[in-house]
Every structure is written in C-alpha cells, then in structure tokens.
Amino acid sequence: MFPKLARNRVWRTGTRQQGIGLPVAIFVITVLAAFVVNMGYLVQDNATGRIEYVQSLRALLAAESGGDFGLNVLFDPSDATTYSSLSCSSTPVSYSFTNDPGMAGCSASVSCTSSSSSGETVYTITSVGTCDDSTRTIAIDAM
Numbered sequence: 001m002f003p004k005l006a007r008n009r010v011w012r013t014g015t016r017q018q019g020i021g022l023p024v025a026i027f028v029i030t031v032l033a034a035f036v037v038n039m040g041y042l043v044q045d046n047a048t049g050r051i052e053y054v055q056s057l058r059a060l061l062a063a064e065s066g067g068d069f070g071l072n073v074l075f076d077p078s079d080a081t082t083y084s085s086l087s088c089s090s091t092p093v094s095y096s097f098t099n100d101p102g103m104a105g106c107s108a109s110v111s112c113t114s115s116s117s118s119g120e121t122v123y124t125i126t127s128v129g130t131c132d133d134s135t136r137t138i139a140i141d142a143m
Contacts, residue, residue, distance in 0.1 A: 052134070055131050055132050055133065055134040056134045056136065058102075058103060058106055058129075058131040058134070059106065059129045059130055059131040059134040059135055059136040060129060060136040060138075061103070061106075061129065062097060062103060062106040062107065062108045062129030062130065062131055062136075063108055063127045063128060063129025063136045063137060063138045064127070064129070064138060065095070065097070065103075065108060065129070066095050066108025066109065066110045066127035066128070066129055067108075067110065067125055067127040067138050067140045069093075069095055069108070069110060070093075070110040070111075070112060070125040070127060070140070071125060071140065071142065073093075074087075074088060074112060074123055074125065074142065075142070088112040088113065088114040088123050089111075089112055090111055090112060090113055091111065092109045092110060092111040093109070093110050093111070094107060094108070094109050094110075095107060095108045095109075095110065103131070105131055105132055106129065106130065106131040107129070107130050108127050108128065108129045108130070109127070109128045109130075110125060110126070110127045110128075111125075111126050112124065112125050112126070113126070120143055121143070122141055122142070122143055123141070123142045123143070124139055124140070124141050124142075125139070125140040125141075125142065126138075126139050126140075127139075127140070
C-alpha cells in the first residue's frame with residue numbers, strides 16, 4: 001500500500017545509547033544484598049542476646065531458690081514459734097536442680113554470716129546461682 005514510505009525510513013545504527021537503567025539496577029541489587037546480609041547479622045545478634053538473657057535469668061532464679069533454701073534452713077519451720085535454735089554456717093552448701101527440667105544445669109551455693117548489734121542478730125544469707133556460663137549473686141538479710 002505505501003511501499004515507498006517504508007523504504008525511505010532511515011535508521012541510525014551507529015549512535016551510542018544513553019541511559020541509566022543498568023547502573024541503577026546494579027546499585028539497587030548491591031544495596032539490597034547489603035541489607036539482607038546486615039539483617040542476617042541482626043537476627044544472629046538478637047538470638048545470641050536472647051540466649052544470654054535466658055541464661056542470666058535462670059542463674060538469678062537459681063540464686064533466689066538457693067536463698068530461699070538458706071532461709072528455710074536458718075529459720076526451721078518446725079521451730080516456727082520461738083526460733084530458739086538458729087544456727088548460721090559460713091560453710092557454703094550447694095544445691096543442684098537436676099530434677100527440674102527448666103533448671104537443668106543450674107546450681108546454687110549458699111552461705112550464711114551473722115553479726116550482732118544492739119542485742120539484735122542480723123543474718124546475711126548469700127546465694128550464688130550458676131547456670132552454664134552465667135552467674136548471679138543475691139544477699140538476703142534477716143533478723
């Protein structure tokens with residue numbers, strides 16, 4: 001129908017293409033890859049921090065349980081009316097929580113000291129709770 005029109009169109013084949021598409025695509029891919037790698041590091045750090053928090057909490061609970069055991073030994077429930085036979089030993093006593101699945105691998109070392117002032121005796125129970133690599137210490141004062 002228009003044969004001359006199609007033959008007369010001249011295409012330039014020697015010109016350089018100008019555009020920014022490929023460099024932008026490479027930049028975006030690089031930035032996204034760096035983002036993904038950093039997110040992986042953040043997730044790993046978060047998991048490590050959470051494990052350390054749980055271990056520290058378990059050590060604190062072991063120390064508190066040891067302190068409670070120490071109070072129970074010092075203030076014997078069978079002598080609850082008078083507490084006439086209080087005995088405080090500075091030799092540490094160890095408790096192991098092997099029967100409790102939530103506290104497996106934890107232990108507590110409990111010691112007691114006493115001091116007198118103005119006719120009053122103050123007992124200080126020190127408990128060191130240990131779970132794996134975490135250690136927490138508490139002190140309980142009682143009269």
